[in-house]
Amino acid sequence: MNRRELLKALGAGGALALLNAPAMAAAKNKTAHIVIVGGGIGGATAAKYLRLAAPGVKITLVEPVKRFITCLRSNDVAVGHMTLDDITFTYDALRARYKINVVHDRVIGFDPDKKTVQLDAGGKLAYDKLVVSPGIDFIYGDVEGYTREAAETTLPHAWKAGPQTLLLKKQLEAMPQGGTFLMVAPPNPFRCPPGPYERASLIAEWFQKHNPRAKVIILDHKDAFTKDVPFKKAWERLYGFNTPNSMIEWIPAAKGGTPKRVDAANRTVIAAAGTFKADVVNYISPQRAGTVAFRMGLTNREGWCPVNRRTFESEIVRDVHVIGDACVGDSMPKSGYSANSQAKVAVQAIADMLAGKTPGEPSMINVCYSLAGQDYGVSIADIFKVVDNRIVKLPASGVSPITDSPAQPLLEAVYQRNWHRTFANDCFA
Amino acid sequence: MLKIKNLRRLLPALAFALLPGMATAQQAIATGKMLGNTCASCHGTHGKSFDEYMPSLAGIDRQQLIRSMTDYREDRRVSVVMNRIAKGYNDAEIAAVADYFSKIK
């Protein structure tokens, strides 16, 4: 164990601030500059809550796009219940209300010793603390025949909302009557664990109205998925799941669902379970931390960013905090809600560190409402604490109970929409 | 023999055991503000909801919030998700979050 690792270990107990006291005192003499890389859910939340926690600091958010499209509710866009505009957010409120300096640029270089990041348009930003919220990127070529080009032209993953979401929508609309929609659900860990199954549900519902003989097939890398019990119950109730006329067929890894090869030109996926030729193939790629995290050297061998779980400070580079989908979050799912919650913990740690205090006790939460149909919601709710540098899910909580009350899934669906509006405001407004 | 990797994992626990004054840190709870910020993702920033049915928590009567949370936790009151969420918090945490929201104007 070297000195840095010893510091980390002791830091969990609070000795870090003590050993860092001279550095802290130096930081106090000038206005601290916090730079945030990535303006998605995690980055936007971090910027806003940093301002709330530390009114005096200088905050710069670096994000390439001017209008950010959230993945949240993009499944609704694919089936026409919402538009991309409904899930698009600007940085106007962060600028005007929270005095965040928003720079639309890309980070192309990083000097952890001089504590600067290099911007694409030229110029460097010097930081006291850096927050990186890189999101995810895709691993292409995990199976033969699946390429970036295939994703962008014929077999969209649509796992980042935007052009591929609309491509998927167009493909669904162009499907012949009685056709097949084939989804490949990714291996763990990936962004939005209930997302594939919500998408399959909403597409089945859309078929009921527009293409009643069409079918949804899910080839899965896994044998279980989040909220699978209430999801399958919903599929039974709504789409005939487990009957010969089921609109949804789910093929887990144990039944040969893992894809082996893709023939993009023929919209065909080959797995142990068989050769599946479909009219629309939604191949959701395996995932890793966003590219910028690799560029900055923040990732581990598995392609994710290891962090101190109490502060989200990188275990690789000091004074850099990594939040959201890209970080190693243990039992926390890679969700927008988690990113928002982790941002608030990182903000507390940064504000405490800048004030020369030991970072306060973290507390995190994740609640995901998914739609199994427009009027049928299923949810998961968990509270997380940090024990011995691991994020631990508290034993209670969990997924929606199965009840026979029609009010319960309906209320979950209604809450889903309420939640989405409030949540987006908590991040961006 | 312990592998280095395992030893590293043990270190935080050892630090707790060895350093005086750190034992209490183990039972530490998050501040009302930290806890309240996690509620904000559904109930609005500072507990101010945006005209939604998930209610505002800002300025709520302290006792009313404590009673609601404990009723949810003990399953004395039904709900869609709050029963599941309330089970994640002990009395001290509920009191801290109630202090926090009751003082917001």
Place this chain on the structure above:
Amino acid sequence: MKQRLLVLSLLLIAGSAGASSTEKPEAMPEWESDKLELALAHANTGNPVEGKRLHHYLYCSACHGDNGESPSRNWPSLTGQKPDYVMKTLLDYKQSMRRDHYRKAFVMTRMAGLLNESQMADLAAYYAQQPAPAIPPSTNVKLAKQGAKLANRGDDKRGITACSACHGEHGESGVTPDTPALAGQTPEYFIQAMTMYKQGMRTSDVGGVMRMYSKSLTEAEIKALAHYYASLGSKAGAPKP
């Protein structure tokens, strides 16, 4: 979207939760009095035992409390209402006449959509059987005193009729059985209801009567009235603070 964010930031600057009328839908349905009479013909035939079952089975109790008396400031109490009023309210929702803050009303619009008229009558019978609500903990005695005069005497100069003329001397409902009891009602809900009438967002009042009366009331008067009627709640079973 930009526009929506702008509206939101304006709202936040105004800092008032009640200031927004949110999205006002174009068509606002209204009752015709003979149709309402017909719709309420069976309001008093409900089965309170079945009503109690539905109250729990359909998660009504999640918001409105174990027996319909609101456990928090966020939702109205339903106890002590005459069956006609509860039945009418559920029909109002089902027909989208209640657009209180629109989004807030949406949950009840959908819930009422689950009910047939006989189930509505069952719920109405159950709530009518429950004792009227206690004084809510947020009731402000000083404000309550301010509201008393306007509630009981009105204001001739401004053509405001005393509320008690229709809602009863003690806020116990009155002239017609579909007039709500106000005694012990959550003041926050009372204020929301009156504000929505005032803004024309709630069109369930037959002949627009409440929309008319609320128009001439100031925000301060509405608040005082809310606390006055809350203070008329039963003192016996008042929940401990």
